[in-house]
Amino acid sequence: MSGMLIIGSGVAGISATQAMRKLAPDAAITLLSEERDGYYSRPGLAYLLSGEVSENQLYPFMPVDFERLRLTRVHGRVVRVLPDQHQVLLQDGSHLAYDRLLIATGARAITPRLPGIELKGVVRLDSLEETRHILRMTKNNRQAVVVGGGITALELVEGLRARSLLVSYLLRGERYWSNVLDETEALIVESRLAHEGVQMYHQTELAEILGTNGSVSGVRTTGGRILPCDLVGIAVGVAPRKELGETAGLAVE
Secondary structure, eight states: SEEEEEEOOHHHOOOOOOOHHHHHTOOOOOEEESSSOOSSOOOTTHHHHHHHOGGGGGGGOOOOHHHHHTTEEEEEEEEEEEEETTTTTTSSSSEEEEEEEEEOOOOEEEOOOOOTTTTEEOSSSSSSHHHHHHHHOOOOOOEEEOOSSSSSHEEEEEEEETTTTTEEEOOOSSSSTTTOHHHHHHHOOOHHHHTTTTTEEOOOEEEEEEEETEEEEEETTTOOOEEOSEEEEEOOOOOEHHHHHHHTTTTOO
């Protein structure tokens, strides 16, 4: 299989296939996705968590849209690009050949190095499968702690509150999203959260996630405060997934 190969089925990869199809109507285009769910709206995950949309509303494309693009869609995870051979190596040991390759792998949620980060009950709002996992956990858990100062952390807080969990929100700074919002704007957000029953802790950082029998039982802050919980939402930023480009010898900044 050769022609144009795109690694990544997010909005960048899909937009690229649309542009390529216009420029090369007869070209063979393969779209490779490591997620079985394929192309869906990542911003929409917050609304799925809060119950404002259903899962089937996350998909911007219908099957007919993919048919019009005349793509070959492949599910698999690339572990290495072999530029000299014009191939990519997949995790299952198979290879895909290409004439031209586009790496559109996006970013992943940062996982901080903290004691207890691997405990059951530590979650991130980073994919549809992870959001399904959070929804399953909200059925049996009642208390959550969320860490992070940006929009994804806020979405986790709001989504978990919408699922009737008691939520404690840890903010490293003096106010919410201080590098984007001014004091008045941040106060509007924080006032709304307080109205919804969210307990906010300013100038508070996470030191350790506590566990019992492999599951989250609470957190300890750098100030020594212990907050009991059975779910910890981590949203401390994202990092570009640039490993494939680096190992392929590309210039990566």
